[in-house]
Amino acid sequence: MTQVSNPCPGHKITKYLIFGAASFDSRGMTTVAITNRKGGVGKSSLTTNLAAALALEGKRVLVIDMDSQASSTAVFLDELPQGALSTAHVLIGQAALEDIIVPSTREGVFIAPASRELTAAQLTIVARTGRETILRRAMRSLQGYDLILIDTAPEQQLATVNSLVAASHVLMPFTPDPKALEGLRTTSEAVAEIAAADLGQATVLGCVQIAHDRRLAVTEQAREQVRKAYGEGLLETRIRANSSFIVCPAWHRDIFAIERGERAPRRGSEDYRALAIEIAGRLGWKEMSDAQVAV
Ligand SMILES: Nc1ncnc2c1ncn2[C@@H]1O[C@H](COP(=O)(O)OP(=O)(O)OP(=O)(O)O)[C@@H](O)[C@H]1O
Numbered sequence: 001m002t003q004v005s006n007p008c009p010g011h012k013i014t015k016y017l018i019f020g021a022a023s024f025d026s027r028g029m030t031t032v033a034i035t036n037r038k039g040g041v042g043k044s045s046l047t048t049n050l051a052a053a054l055a056l057e058g059k060r061v062l063v064i065d066m067d068s069q070a071s072s073t074a075v076f077l078d079e080l081p082q083g084a085l086s087t088a089h090v091l092i093g094q095a096a097l098e099d100i101i102v103p104s105t106r107e108g109v110f111i112a113p114a115s116r117e118l119t120a121a122q123l124t125i126v127a128r129t130g131r132e133t134i135l136r137r138a139m140r141s142l143q144g145y146d147l148i149l150i151d152t153a154p155e156q157q158l159a160t161v162n163s164l165v166a167a168s169h170v171l172m173p174f175t176p177d178p179k180a181l182e183g184l185r186t187t188s189e190a191v192a193e194i195a196a197a198d199l200g201q202a203t204v205l206g207c208v209q210i211a212h213d214r215r216l217a218v219t220e221q222a223r224e225q226v227r228k229a230y231g232e233g234l235l236e237t238r239i240r241a242n243s244s245f246i247v248c249p250a251w252h253r254d255i256f257a258i259e260r261g262e263r264a265p266r267r268g269s270e271d272y273r274a275l276a277i278e279i280a281g282r283l284g285w286k287e288m289s290d291a292q293v294a295v
């Protein structure tokens, strides 16, 4: 992918925003932060179901949950035992990242869980030197994953900043409503600010539309606005509106497991498989992007 039109015209710092597949880090691993400053746009749903889709294609995926709401953790763990180590402990230096990673309910996906303690952890580190780079440093010794996905909170808090600093790429989900573009702009500015401060250089892998409903005119209007602003930064795959997603955290399962017992059409599984293949294409994973979309 090449540079596309500036999504935030008139905003001086967006010259730091880069689009495309760009580089891998020195370990050969791609780290994608799933981010949007707007709440409830499908960040956790995208993190977990994309991880599952890639694992079903044979990839080994690590999910790092950096949101104290722990929605990704809820999908991938039947329960987080009392006192279990979490990303909060990594931030305050009480655990190594490797020590908190556990296998998830989806084979091939591993999770670094979040807990409510993440809120307090961020207060603990607020005056520490290097507070924005703790996660990146903790990730240095990770090995053996094809992809790392980081789920982030909507607020621009230290855990989110750490996630953006650690990321080689960002993926921005949006729901098609009149405020969609505003949310994406604020998020893009946050990414650009990290680059402007020389803290990191995540490239924008793309914007993903969540909860598409073709019966609603507002859906198409919002999508067109995003296409105008982000050009080919907008991913073609849309995740259709589907009430099956709502049960994922409560049942501790991704959409592929939820829909497995259902008769076709299994729309959530189809959409996430298509998205995984499109993203594989952007990352240059040829063997996957050549695959046919069929669930
Ligand atoms: N394609 C979809 N169709 C309908 N509902 C969906 C879809 N994807 C996700 N949802 C639902 O939308 C709600 C918000 O999703 P999610 O929790 O992933 O958003 P979020 O951006 O992570 O929220 P937060 O900002 O609070 O972390 C959830 O109830 C989820 O099940």
Ligand SMILES: [Mg+2]
Binding pocket: 043, 044, 045, 067, 069, 071, 152, 153
């Ligand atoms: Mg979330």
